Amino acid sequence: xxxxxxxxxxxxxxxxxxxxxxxxxxxxxxxxxxxxxxxxxxxxxxxxxxxxxxxxxxxxxxxxxxxxxxxxxxxxxxxxxxxxxxxxxxxxxxxxxxxxxxxxxxxxxxxxx
Amino acid sequence: xxxxxxxxxxxxxxxxxxxxxxxxxxxxxxxxxxxxxxxxxxxxxxxxxxxxxxxxxxxxxxxxxxxxxxxxxxxxxxxxxxxxxxxxxxxxxxxxxxxxxxxxxxxxxxxxxx
Numbered sequence: 153x154x155x156x157x158x159x160x161x162x163x164x165x166x167x168x169x170x171x172x173x174x175x176x177x178x179x180x181x182x183x184x185x186x187x188x189x190x191x192x193x194x195x196x197x198x199x200x201x202x203x204x205x206x207x208x209x210x211x212x213x214x215x216x217x218x219x220x221x222x223x224x225x226x227x228x229x230x231x232x233x234x235x236x237x238x239x240x241x242x243x244x245x246x247x248x249x250x251x252x253x254x255x256x257x258x259x260x261x262x263x264x265x
Numbered sequence: 266x267x268x269x270x271x272x273x274x275x276x277x278x279x280x281x282x283x284x285x286x287x288x289x290x291x292x293x294x295x296x297x298x299x300x301x302x303x304x305x306x307x308x309x310x311x312x313x314x315x316x317x318x319x320x321x322x323x324x325x326x327x328x329x330x331x332x333x334x335x336x337x338x339x340x341x342x343x344x345x346x347x348x349x350x351x352x353x354x355x356x357x358x359x360x361x362x363x364x365x366x367x368x369x370x371x372x373x374x375x376x377x378x379x
Binding site: 156158161184188193194195196197242244246249250251252253254255256257258 | 269271274296298300305306307308309310313320321324356360363364365370371372373375
């Protein structure tokens with residue numbers, strides 16, 4: 153069975169500072185890895201994903217995540233955050249060839265002006 | 266392309282009533298998934314349906330919950346005799362092929378049981 157652990161439930165950070173949101177997973181099989189973002193009262197939007205190839209993946213709005221197989225981690229980073237990045241961030245895994253996600257409990261990122 | 270449409274956005278029910286949540290998948294998508302997000306938790310898979318068929322209901326509670334995806338019309342998640350613990354956000358997602366390609370979430374229905 154898959155499980156996802158997001159180690160920090162809340163992360164406050166000042167505007168323009170760097171941030172890292174941590175995600176660890178456990179699985180007996182190979183998985184795909186994802187980060188989703190949820191703005192208040194909205195649905196989940198895909199931020200970035202790792203399927204194969206380069207272990208460093210990037211989003212169009214400056215976030216990046218690195219798949220570390222030995223540490224079973226997929227931490228999300230951004231070198232300089234904006235107020236608009238305030239949201240809930242969910243890490244998720246899926247079996248290769250699967251049709252459902254296993255989500256972590258989420259990290260609430262608050263960017264402070 | 267209107268995306269995955271869920272309605273209502275907010276639903277309030279008294280204990281013992283029935284709740285019906287609707288989900289219209291994206292155009293061209295014939296696979297629908299329901300997830301539940303309890304307060305302070307991540308989303309948890311409930312059920313996967315294709316037109317007129319339940320493919321995987323491993324995450325559905327054994328009682329009071331049912332789902333359908335008829336040949337015509339939206340998918341319906343039905344909760345009978347709601348209890349306070351059913352209060353949650355219910356998200357629907359759809360995909361074109363039954364895998365992760367093109368998997369898209371709706372904005373959710375927030376159910377409050379009073």
